Amino acid sequence: MSITSVDVDHDNLTMTLIADFDAPIDQVWELWSDPRKLERWWGPPGYPATVEKHDLTPGGEKLRGMWRVTAVDPPSSLEFIDAFADSEWAPIADMPTHTVRVELSEREGGTRMEMRSTFESPEDMEILVKMGMVEGLRGAAAQMDPLLA
Amino acid sequence: MVVDELADGTVDELFHALADPTRRDILRRCAAGEPSVSRLAQAYPMSFAAVQKHVAVLERAGLITKTRHGREQLVRTDGDAVVRARRALDELETIWRGRVDRMSSLLGKGAARQGKTSTKGRSG
Numbered sequence: 713m714s715i716t717s718v719d720v721d722h723d724n725l726t727m728t729l730i731a732d733f734d735a736p737i738d739q740v741w742e743l744w745s746d747p748r749k750l751e752r753w754w755g756p757p758g759y760p761a762t763v764e765k766h767d768l769t770p771g772g773e774k775l776r777g778m779w780r781v782t783a784v785d786p787p788s789s790l791e792f793i794d795a796f797a798d799s800e801w802a803p804i805a806d807m808p809t810h811t812v813r814v815e816l817s818e819r820e821g822g823t824r825m826e827m828r829s830t831f832e833s834p835e836d837m838e839i840l841v842k843m844g845m846v847e848g849l850r851g852a853a854a855q856m857d858p859l860l861a
Numbered sequence: 862m863v864v865d866e867l868a869d870g871t872v873d874e875l876f877h878a879l880a881d882p883t884r885r886d887i888l889r890r891c892a893a894g895e896p897s898v899s900r901l902a903q904a905y906p907m908s909f910a911a912v913q914k915h916v917a918v919l920e921r922a923g924l925i926t927k928t929r930h931g932r933e934q935l936v937r938t939d940g941d942a943v944v945r946a947r948r949a950l951d952e953l954e955t956i957w958r959g960r961v962d963r964m965s966s967l968l969g970k971g972a973a974r975q976g977k978t979s980t981k982g983r984s985g
Contacts, residue, residue, distance in 0.1 A: 714965045715958060720950045727953055731961045735968040743964050753963035807885070825964075829953065835889045841949040841956075842879060842924075 716824075725831040733823045737816050740823040741787030744814065782811075790814045794840075808836030878922035883907075884915050888938065891925050897933040 716730040733740055743749050783791040795809045808831075815826045831837035878884055883905060890896055890904070902912040916936055919925045928935050 715961050718954050718957070720954060722947055722950060725950075727950060727957070729954075729957050729961070731964070733965065733968055739968055740964075743967060749967060753960055753967055807882075825961075827957070829957075834949075835892045837953075838892070838949045839879060839885060839888065841952045842875065 725834065725837055727829045729825075729827045729829075731825045731827075732819065733825065734821070735823055737787050737818050737823045740816055740825060744790055745786065788816050808832065808839050810836070810840055874918075874922040875924070878918050878924055881915070881918075883912075884919055887912075887915055887919060887936075888924060891936050892938045895935050895937040897930075897935050898927075899933065901936065 714731045714733055716732050717728075718730075719728040721727070743753060779792040779794060781790070781792045783789065791811065791813045793809050793811050795807060810832070811830045813828045813830075817824050817826075831840070879888075886905075887901060890901065898913060898916055899909070901916065902909040905912055916925070916927070920927060925936050925938050928937070
């Protein structure tokens with residue numbers, strides 16, 4: 713297990729996760745910055761997030777789920793607003809969003825990753841998590857397809 | 862919501878239900894209170910029948926329930942807000958645990974540190 717702690721704050725609608733990896737900070741940063749790597753872990757197995765446009769600069773975007781990058785300082789921090797885009801890659805304006813802040817630091821020869829996810833309201837959180845679960849469920853279903861064919 | 866509990870048809874219905882802005886708005890209103898279908902209908906520039914249809918889609922997806930109260934049909938989300946928020950955060954934790962596992966695999970064998978794993982929840 714590489715997760716060191718998960719702290720769920722129900723009052724402030726935040727989740728803080730700390731994970732430690734035995735890998736250099738640059739390699740961990742690449743998991744976030746390289747779209748080919750990102751799409752291999754962000755979505756569940758069988759449902760790779762399709763990363764068509766990925767630009768880790770403020771104002772940069774990753775579409776469907778779309779990231780609006782608000783701050784970036786390679787290789788140690790990244791902050792973005794996770795949003796949704798429609799099938800034409802246009803942002804869905806009233807779709808709930810949440811803010812993700814990632815901090816990487818060198819620690820005992822490895823890398824510590826601290827990720828904080830913040831939501832605007834309980835309703836937004838519910839809708840987003842349900843969308844996230846749906847992605848996961850679709851992934852599970854997609855993996856089953858070849859077995860059932 | 863547990864992954865295993867949901868059949869494919871339910872997943873499609875859930876996704877379909879959440880993909881529409883009016884339905885998401887109805888969901889928010891129902892999470893905040895327990896409006897009647899007629900009160901909901903007044904909130905949107907569409908016919909009563911159209912709003913009723915949206916409510917029916919949400920109901921089929923299991924996102925809301927309707928109860929009759931006199932002459933009115935009241936619409937509400939399942940469970941109370943605190944319980945639902947807690948459940949959503951738990952599900953989010955599950956999503957992230959999966960992500961970190963995949964990150965570890967990508968970093969290569971041995972990248973995942975052996976160590977104490979603690980989970981603490983805080984609630985108020």
